[in-house]
Amino acid sequence: MALLEVDDLHVSFDTPDGLVQAVRGLTFSVERGKTLAIVGESGSGKSVSTQTITKLTRGARVSGRAIFEGEDLLTASPDHLRRVRGAKIGMIFQDPLSSLHPYYRVGWQIVEMIRAHDHSTSRRTARKRAAELLGLVGIPRPAERLDDYPHQFSGGMRQRVMIAMAMALNPVLLIADEPTTALDVTVQAQVLGVMRDLQEDFGTAIILITHDLGVVAEMSDDVVVMYAGTAMEQASRRDIFYRHHHPYTEGLLRSLPAHGGGKGRLIPIAGSPPSLINLPSGCPFAPRCPYAWDKCFRETPPLDEVFDEPGHRSACWLPHDWEGRQACEPRTETIDREETA
Incomplete structure (x- = not known):
């Protein structure tokens, strides 16, 4: 225990x-x-x-x-x-x-x-x-x-x-x-x-x-990893940094100065956290999520096991297998990205 x-x-x-x-x-x-x-x-x-x-x-x-x-x-x-x-x-x-x-x-x-x-x-x-x-x-x-x-x-x-x-x-x-x-x-x-x-x-x-x-x-x-009063993802330290599942965790990591080897612009998470008085329906991160689709705005995802790893759980409708998650592409761009030399 x-x-x-x-x-x-x-x-x-x-x-x-x-x-x-x-x-x-x-x-x-x-x-x-x-x-x-x-x-x-x-x-x-x-x-x-x-x-x-x-x-x-x-x-x-x-x-x-x-x-x-x-x-x-x-x-x-x-x-x-x-x-x-x-x-x-x-x-x-x-x-x-x-x-x-x-x-x-x-x-x-x-x-x-x-x-x-x-x-x-x-x-x-x-x-x-x-x-x-x-x-x-x-x-x-x-x-x-x-x-x-x-x-x-x-x-x-x-x-x-x-x-x-x-x-x-x-x-x-x-x-x-x-x-x-x-x-x-x-x-x-x-x-x-x-x-x-x-x-x-x-x-x-x-x-x-x-x-x-x-x-x-x-x-x-x-x-x-918490957002809007609830857990978005739970995992070991190594999995959070190298095998994360949730787009919010991805956004936090991409906003670090060291992302991309320190070469390029910082990539902030677009938008602001929701009001805890008037929470949106569905996933609370959906309005800011570049991967969000219709189901994300309608239904709240449960915190389920992902990647067949005990203890690694994510509250997201994206595929729960590693290959499927890696294949996902953002549906929207959250910021205008500029190429830097």
């Missing part, structure tokens, strides 16, 4: 404009010691889905199951969730400056988090553990930096503090919500290296939420 199994997750929010269907029928699993990347454009439901698992989406309408170590987190009591969050499931949020309290020293915040889950730990012992954690994530002079405030750390260092806090009690699952978005490339590589080292040392499973396919290539074992 997987460490975490999410089954048919639906999350929606009531707004003055109508019901926002943020997540629609999402299913995935995370194995112990593995990294699952969830990718997609902004607004695709990546963050909402993982926050809902730990009941951080107040006011949402939620259905489905999220089985963690044999217990459904969506129906768990508040006391059980308090024992799980932080202790067994650590979370790294996108903006460390807003996640850390500006009025309290970094060391105090880590110490309080440790003692909130382990009342038997003395403040002295917790402070020693906090210094060890800061050293573990590569912060120099950790014992001294415990007495600094968040604003005295750089963006990369604040993110390392968040990683240290998330790993304080050696959780079995770490949810990292775009942990490197606001960081430059050098610091991003350092932060990812810290996460990878911690995973190797403690066997922690990671859910990595990102829109950066370079990070996916470096960190993930498996990938879920």
Whole structure:
């Protein structure tokens, strides 16, 4: 049994404009010691889905199951969730400056988090553990930096503090919500290296939420590609990059600067994601898809196995065999392509 199994997750929010269907029928699993990347454009439901698992989406309408170590987190009591969050499931949020309290020293915040889950730990012992954690994530002079405030750390260092806090009690699952978005490339590589080292040392499973396919290539074992609140494709990292099936996955990869050997224009996905209040009929990607045909606009494709590969699933009406998919040609051009020398 997987460490975490999410089954048919639906999350929606009531707004003055109508019901926002943020997540629609999402299913995935995370194995112990593995990294699952969830990718997609902004607004695709990546963050909402993982926050809902730990009941951080107040006011949402939620259905489905999220089985963690044999217990459904969506129906768990508040006391059980308090024992799980932080202790067994650590979370790294996108903006460390807003996640850390500006009025309290970094060391105090880590110490309080440790003692909130382990009342038997003395403040002295917790402070020693906090210094060890800061050293573990590569912060120099950790014992001294415990007495600094968040604003005295750089963006990369604040993110390392968040990683240290998330790993304080050696959780079995770490949810990292775009942990490197606001960081430059050098610091991003350092932060990812810290996460990878911690995973190797403690066997922690990671859910990595990102829109950066370079990070996916470096960190993930498996990938879920989300669009308009639902999964478009699920596969191993290698299959996503080299044997992908869904046109949306293809579009994400073609929009990378490295596509075509770095020679030619970038190829963006035409159009914009649909409104989650007024979703189109059929496949949600059909209005932007260069392969779309009549059936795509009428019927929603199920997330089915493709290429006869267990674990590789795609929600698309295109042929499910490799040869048939390779033979497909776009029916429309999404942009005007210019030949470059």
